[in-house]
Amino acid sequence: MPFMTELLPDGARVFVAGHRGLVGSAVVRRLTAEGHPVLVRTRDELDLRDAAATAAWLRQTRPDAVVLAAAKVGGIMANSTYPVQFLEDNLRIQLSVVAGAHAAGVPRLLFLGSSCIYPKFAPQPIREDALLTGPLEPTNEAYALAKIAGIVQVQSYRRQYGAAYVSAMPTNLYGPGDNFDLATSHVLPALIRRFDEAARDGAPEVTLWGSGTPRREFLHVDDLAAACTLLLREYDADEPVNVGCGEDLTIRELAETVSDVVGYRGRIGWDTAKPDGTPRKLLDVSRLFALGWRPRVALRDGVAAVHRQWREQAAGSAAAGSEPDPGAEPAAAH
16 A cells, blocks of 8 residues: 555645534534535535536635545435435535536545445455445445446546545444434434433333344444544555444444433334345454554444433433424435
């Protein structure tokens, strides 16, 4: 892997696409803490699916780097219900931002994908070279194909134009700004909300989708943000880079951890008629670890912090006489 210095100079101006989302907001916090001026635009100000408008804005502002954290994201239900939007919205965003950045002469770009790009039955832990070696998980195939296209787009700009554009593939993420909407959220914030509401209501049982046997890896989004800034500074190669903690646990173990942190004392049931998704998805993170990066936030500590966030959010909504805000925009970064 070739490495270069000064890929992201001190004080470089960075456009974070998707700054309101889980990932984008964490990247903004990290870049700001490291002294980088950060450029952002809301969806109302700039629809990243609009290629002409995106290219014009990038030509006008000419950032030194772009972090492409904007995406339409969601869990199994959302992906299964709206595959057209998950495919087309993500393709449009990626085409607009990457092509617009190149046309504007932006020298550095980091594209954020997802671990769902890998085959459903990839050897574990999953190496980056497992990409396109087998069939995808059907429940999120449209989203995964869009993200694979983003990786190939970045690689193509490198090969054809010599652009210092790179890709990172995060594992399952959670943290500040998480989305608690049960229709669109990922598994961990959904579990936190369901167990918290069950504890509040004295429910004797919480029934969850699937068998509880699939294994998943979870990374705090602040750890991902630290990895992103490291990659912007030090990594310059064709191959995508996995970002994870290198450890996983079963969904049953995760549910038991969340239940214990939240204080729910009822039973946990499993609806095995519902899909499990990919049986295991543990990333090989040796490429990132070789750069000296390590995760810092332990899962239980991170779950407790996100639970406090949910309680504050729910209490604020109750005081205002409304339903809790579901959290980060479903179409924002993940």
